[in-house]
Amino acid sequence: MKKTFLVIGLDRFGITVSEELTNLGFDVICLDIKKEAVDKVAQFATDAIIGDSTNEQVLKEIGANHVDHAIVSIPGNVENSILTTMILSEMQVPKITVKVENEYHAKVASRVGATDIINSEQSAGRRLARKLISDSVLDYYDITKDYGVYELKISPTYQTKKLIDLDSRNKYNVNILLIIRNGRTLNPRADTEIFANDTIIVIAEHKYIHKFENTLK
Template sequence: MRKQFAVIGLGRFGSSVCHELNEMNHEVLAIDNDEQKVDKLSKHATQAIVADGTDEKMLKNIGIRNFDHVIIAIGEDIQASILCTLILKEMNIKQVWVKAQNDYHHKVLDKIGADKIFHPEHDMGQRIAEFLTSEKVIDYIDLSEDFSIIEIIATKKVIGKTLAEMDVRAKYGCTILAIKHSKGVNVTPNADETIKEGDLLVVIGHKNDLKRFQRDGI
C-alpha cells in the first residue's frame, strides 16, 4: 500500500530516509530550510520544498496535516527539533517520528509525545558491533532495550537437526520465527522442519538469551 510521508531535515539521515521511501514507491514530501539540500533531493521525492520546520503557519500552508507519518530528521539544532515535534503533535499528526541527538533530547521528545524516537548513530553502532563480534550473525534488529531479532547462519552443529531436536525455546528462551533458504522463506516453521546447509534462522529473544544461543546453541 502506498503511504504518504513527510521528512523534515535533509541531512544524511533524512536524505537516506527519503531515498529509501521513494525507492519503495511511497509518496514523499522532503522539507528543509537549505535550498541546496532541497534541490539535491528533488529527484528522490514526490515533492521537495524549502521551508522552516518550526514555522507553524508554513507547515499548515504546505498541508502537513494531510500526512499520517512525519519524520523529523533535523540535525544538530535540538531546540528546533523539539519545537517542530511539539507543533506537529498539537496538529494531531498521527505518527511523529524523531531523530534524537542524545539521552536528554530523547527524554524531552518522549515527554512531548513523539511516537517513535531514533538514535541512528547508536543503533548503527550496535549493528556493527554485532557483526564484528559474531561471524554467525548476518543481520540484527533492535526491538527495545532488552529484546532483539537476529538473522543467523546455520552451522554444522545444527545442520540435519529438526527444530524439535534443537529445542531452542526450552534451552535458550528464544523463538525461531522463520527459516530462510534458497527457495524462499518458511515463516513459523513446524517442529519437524530440518535445518539444511546454507539456511538462515530468524530468531527473536532477550539479548542475553540470544547471546547464549549464538555462543552455545549454533
C-alpha cells in the same frame, strides 16, 4: 491506500530515509530550511520544499496534517527538533519518528509527542525506512542488497493458515524461518499453523516483502 511520509531535516540520514521510502513506492514530502539540502532530494521526492519546520503555517501549507508518518531529523539543533515535534503532535500526525542527539533530547521529544525515537549513532536510514513501511515490520536487517531478515507481527485479525497453504516461498519468495508464540520459539514445518498475534522471522527479497506482509492482516 498508499502512505505519505514527511521527512523534515535533510542530513545524510534524512536523505537516505527519503530515497529508500521513494524507492519502495511511497509518497515522500521533504522539508529543509537549506536550499542545497532540498536540491539533493528534488529529483526523487514527491515534493521537496524549502521552509522552516518550526513555523506552523509552513507545515500546514505543505500538508503536514494529512501525512501518515513524519520523520524529524534536524541535525545539531535540539530546540528546533523539539518544537517541530510538538507542532506535528498538535496537528495530530499519527506517527512521529524523531532522530535524537542525546538522552535529554529523547526524553523531551517523547513528552511532546514523538511516537518513536531513533538514536542517530545506532540506526541507519535504510533500516528505518524498511521498518516504517508497515506496522507489521518490527525489525529488519540487510543480508545483501536484495535480501533481508524481517521480524513481522501477525495481525490480531489474521485467519489461521498452515505454511503449506500460505505458500510464501513460491508466491512471494519469502522463507519463514521461525515462529514466536507466547514467548516460545517454534521451528515450523509445512503443516505448522500461523495464528493471529504470532511473530515470524523471515528471509525475504526486499521488493516482495510489502506484498507478503499484506497477507498477514
